[in-house]
Amino acid sequence: EGLIGSYGYEEGRLSAGKSFGPWSVSAFGNAVASSGYRQNSTLVQQNLIANLNYKDNGWTGYLNVGTDSQRQGLPAGLPNLPLVYPITLSDPRASVTPFDWGGKKDFNITAGITHTLAPGVDLIVDGGVRRKFQRSEFFNYFNTPTFSFDTISAIPANYLNTGMTTSSVTPRLDVTHQLFGVPNRLLTGIDFYNTGYASDRYQSPSANTPIHRYDITQTTAAVYGMNTTSVLPNLDISVGGRLQRNLVEATDTYHASADPNAGFYVVNPQAPPVDTGEWQYAAHVGVDYRATQALTLFARAARAFRLPNADERVGAGNPFGVMPLSLDLKTQTSYDAEGGFRLHWDRFDFESSVYQMELKNEIHFIPALFLDVNLDPTERRGWESSARVQITDNIRLRGGLAYTRAVFREGPFAGKDIPLVSRWSGNAGLTWDIVKKLLVLDVTARFWGDRRMDNDQANVQPVIPANATVDVKIGGEYGQLFWSVTAQNVLDVNYFDYAIASATTAGYFTGYPQPGRTFMARLGVNLP
Numbered sequence: 001e002g003l004i005g006s007y008g009y010e011e012g013r014l015s016a017g018k019s020f021g022p023w024s025v026s027a028f029g030n031a032v033a034s035s036g037y038r039q040n041s042t043l044v045q046q047n048l049i050a051n052l053n054y055k056d057n058g059w060t061g062y063l064n065v066g067t068d069s070q071r072q073g074l075p076a077g078l079p080n081l082p083l084v085y086p087i088t089l090s091d092p093r094a095s096v097t098p099f100d101w102g103g104k105k106d107f108n109i110t111a112g113i114t115h116t117l118a119p120g121v122d123l124i125v126d127g128g129v130r131r132k133f134q135r136s137e138f139f140n141y142f143n144t145p146t147f148s149f150d151t152i153s154a155i156p157a158n159y160l161n162t163g164m165t166t167s168s169v170t171p172r173l174d175v176t177h178q179l180f181g182v183p184n185r186l187l188t189g190i191d192f193y194n195t196g197y198a199s200d201r202y203q204s205p206s207a208n209t210p211i212h213r214y215d216i217t218q219t220t221a222a223v224y225g226m227n228t229t230s231v232l233p234n235l236d237i238s239v240g241g242r243l244q245r246n247l248v249e250a251t252d253t254y255h256a257s258a259d260p261n262a263g264f265y266v267v268n269p270q271a272p273p274v275d276t277g278e279w280q281y282a283a284h285v286g287v288d289y290r291a292t293q294a295l296t297l298f299a300r301a302a303r304a305f306r307l308p309n310a311d312e313r314v315g316a317g318n319p320f321g322v323m324p325l326s327l328d329l330k331t332q333t334s335y336d337a338e339g340g341f342r343l344h345w346d347r348f349d350f351e352s353s354v355y356q357m358e359l360k361n362e363i364h365f366i367p368a369l370f371l372d373v374n375l376d377p378t379e380r381r382g383w384e385s386s387a388r389v390q391i392t393d394n395i396r397l398r399g400g401l402a403y404t405r406a407v408f409r410e411g412p413f414a415g416k417d418i419p420l421v422s423r424w425s426g427n428a429g430l431t432w433d434i435v436k437k438l439l440v441l442d443v444t445a446r447f448w449g450d451r452r453m454d455n456d457q458a459n460v461q462p463v464i465p466a467n468a469t470v471d472v473k474i475g476g477e478y479g480q481l482f483w484s485v486t487a488q489n490v491l492d493v494n495y496f497d498y499a500i501a502s503a504t505t506a507g508y509f510t511g512y513p514q515p516g517r518t519f520m521a522r523l524g525v526n527l528p
Contacts, residue, residue, distance in 0.1 A: 001482075001524025008035035009520065022056035037515040039095040040073035058116040064109070064128075071103040074136070077500060077510030089496070092513035099154055102136035120176035124189075127169040134162040137205065156204030158317075164310060166195045179229065188225035191244075194218070197310035201317050202258070209258040212269075212317050216250040216310045216327070226284065234290040238300075242282040246307050250274040250327040271325040280305045280331055298353075299339040306332040308363055308372070316370035330361040330374045347390035356381045358409065367455050368503040376411030378418055380404060394433040401426040408457070416459045417452045420498070422466075424449035435476070442473040453501040453509055461501035461509060469493055475522070484522045492517040 003011040010033050017026035032045040047068040054061045075095035079088050085096045110128030117123050140157040172189025195218040200210035226240030254270035256262040262269075286300035308329040317325065340353025361374040382404040389397050406421040408414050429444040447468035453461055470491050475484025496511035 001522060003520060003522045005034075005520035006518035007037050007515070008033070010034070013524070022054055024051075024053045024055075026051045026053075036073065036075075037518075038075040038093050038513070040075045040098045040100065041095070042073045043070070045070040059113065060115075061111070061113040063111045066109075067105075067107045069103070069105045071101065074100040074102055074138075076100065077498075077512050079508065079510050081508055083505065083508060089511055089513060092494070092496075097139065097141070100136075100138050102134070104132060104134045106133075107131045122174040123171070124174060125169075125171045128167070130166045132164045132166075134160065134164075136160045159202040159205050159207070160199060160317075161202070161210075162197070162199035164195065164197045166193065168193045183230040184227055186225065186227045189223075191220070191222045191224070193220045195310055197314075199314060199317075203260060207258060209255050210253075211255060211259045213253040214250070214271075214314045214317070214327070215253070216248070216313060218249075218307075218310060219247040220307065221245050224282075236288040238284065238286040238288075240284040244280050244282075244305075245277065246280060246331065247277045248274055248313075248328075250313060252325070252327065267324045269325075271327050274328045276328065278331065280307070280333070294343055294345045296342040296344075297339075298341070299337075301337045302335075304334050304336065306363065308332075312363055312365075312372040315365065315372045325371060329363060329372060332359065332361050332363050332374070334359040349388045350385070351387075352383070352385040354381075354383045365454075367500045375408070375418075376413065377409040378406065379409045380406045380418075380421075394436070396431045397429070398431075399426070399428040413457045413459075416457060419452040419454045419456050419501075420464075422449040422451040438476045438478055440474070440476055442475075443470065444473075445470045448497075453499040455503060456501040460506070462507060464496065464499050464511075467493060467495040467497075469495075480526045480528075482522075482524050482526070484520075486520040486522075488518045488520070489515065490517055 001013045003009070003013075011030060013028070013030040015026070015028040017024065027048070027050045029048040030046070032043060034043045036042050045068070047066070049064070049066040052063040073095075074097060076097040078092065078094065078096065079085055082088050087094045087096065108128060108130035110126065112124065112126035114122055114124045136159070137156065138158040139154040141154050169192045170189060172187060175186040175188075177184050177186065195216070197214070197216040197218070199212075199214045201212040201214070202210050222242055222244035224240065224242035226238060228236055228238040230236050250271075251273045252271035256269075259269070282302070282304050284300065284302040287298065289297045291297055308331065313327045313329050315325075334357050336355060336357040338353055338355040340351065343350040357380040359378045359380070362378045363372055364375050365372045382402060384400070384402045386400040387398065391397060402425050404421055404423060404425070406418040408416050408418065425446075425448040427444065427446045429442070431443075432441045433439075434441055445468060448466060450463040450466045452459055453464055469489045471486065471488045472490050473484055473486040475482070477483075494513075494516060496513045499509050499511040502508040
């Protein structure tokens with residue numbers, strides 16, 4: 001199949017599959033090229049995935065190999081006022097970083113088997129290795145005393161060359177059994193992950209010695225189990241837990257001889273080494289009660305955790321030395337509870353729930369510091385609902401509405417809103433089979449309330465405005481052909497969905513403008 005769209009978007013996709021006896025093979029590949037909505041937002045991307053599967057005599061197995069590459073221009077945010085740069089959000093297609101870029105290449109291989117050891121007992125073993133390489137380059141466009149967008153004046157400022165290898169082995173058992181005369185299902189297993197991360201930070205690609213080299217080894221080993229018991233034909237109770245050991249070793253090798261800013265930092269530019277280990281646990285209890293054929297009630301309570309990944313520990317490194325870099329980010333933990341109901345009545349489906357989360361050491365990137373940090377204790381509570389109704393055999397309606405209150409619980413910002421979280425958001429849509437399969441209309445509207453900008457923990461800067469967009473798609477199938485034409489943001493709304501507030505200047509921020517109305521056409525064929 002092929003796609004073409006606004007701003008020079010072009011994409012080709014090809015997939016194929018074949019079965020022979022217990023074996024089957026499949027492959028998918030695509031290539032994308034786009035000039036992008038903004039200056040220096042060109043995208044070039046390729047993906048390829050291949051699968052080999054086997055199923056016979058109580059055994060199943062698979063081998064998956066994938067690779068992808070991507071290069072993306074990085075246009076950065078635009079300021080709302082001309083305090084620093086000569087262009088602003090009034091020219092949304094412009095860029096203040098016309099030469100910055102980022103790219104990545106991935107290669108991964110995963111394999112697994114499933115074998116029935118006994119009736120109701122399945123052994124599943126998965127394992128894999130992923131190699132990821134990332135490069136990016138950033139420039140300094142301030143050639144004192146002027147500001148310039150030409151390649152002669154732009155000075156290389158930061159070049160990143162990062163490699164990461166992640167390997168995993170995850171054996172588990174899926175057991176259907178009887179306990180105290182009632183049906184149970186137990187899923188239990190072991191997870192082992194190891195990540196090796198090496199990132200060289202140069203001033204430019206031509207430099208021989210990196211300013212910083214970050215080396216991180218992160219190893220986790222966990223045992224877990226989740227058992228669901230059908231206490232009654234209409235009542236399920238699930239109980240589970242996870243115990244995990246986390247080991248982290250991290251070093252920052254700093255070469256002052258390669259650093260043009262050496263001697264001008266207000267803090268030590270070299271991060272102290274880290275060699276730590278910790279135990280973490282997660283726990284879950286849940287209830288699912290089918291009160292009637294139409295109504296189901298559910299509730300759950302849990303403790304969860306999230307270990308910082310290697311990229312989060314380093315962030316942007318320490319390019320300006322405004323705050324000491326710590327590779328020893330704490331693990332984020334949370335306690336949460338949720339309750340709600342599901343309703344299925346004839347052609348109508350509805351689900352609604354309320355939740356409460358209390359988090360500690362929430363991981364958040366602070367743009368003004370170029371670093372990830374652990375926030376003071378935070379809280380999120382809210383309500384979510386979604387509905388779907390089949391009006392006629394040919395017309396379906398759907399919609400959703402959510403309320404989220406996210407605030408700091410403690411610290412200097414206690415009671416303040418957490419940036420980037422809208423209190424209200426939702427969607428509504430319609431699908432109409434005008435001519436069954438031959439002609440189908442799909443309309444989707446999305447809206448979101450205003451929210452605090454990133455870097456505005458004090459809640460003193462302007463907010464990202466509330467807005468809404470509408471997408472319209474019409475398409476169909478005829479024989480082996482399928483096609484569609486899509487108009488996104490059909491009302492041509494001018495908006496930005498992300499912004500960074502200034503840490504020092506009231507009313508000043510940079511925003512990331514989104515495209516107005518765009519179009520996409522798609523045509524494909526299924527060959528026998």
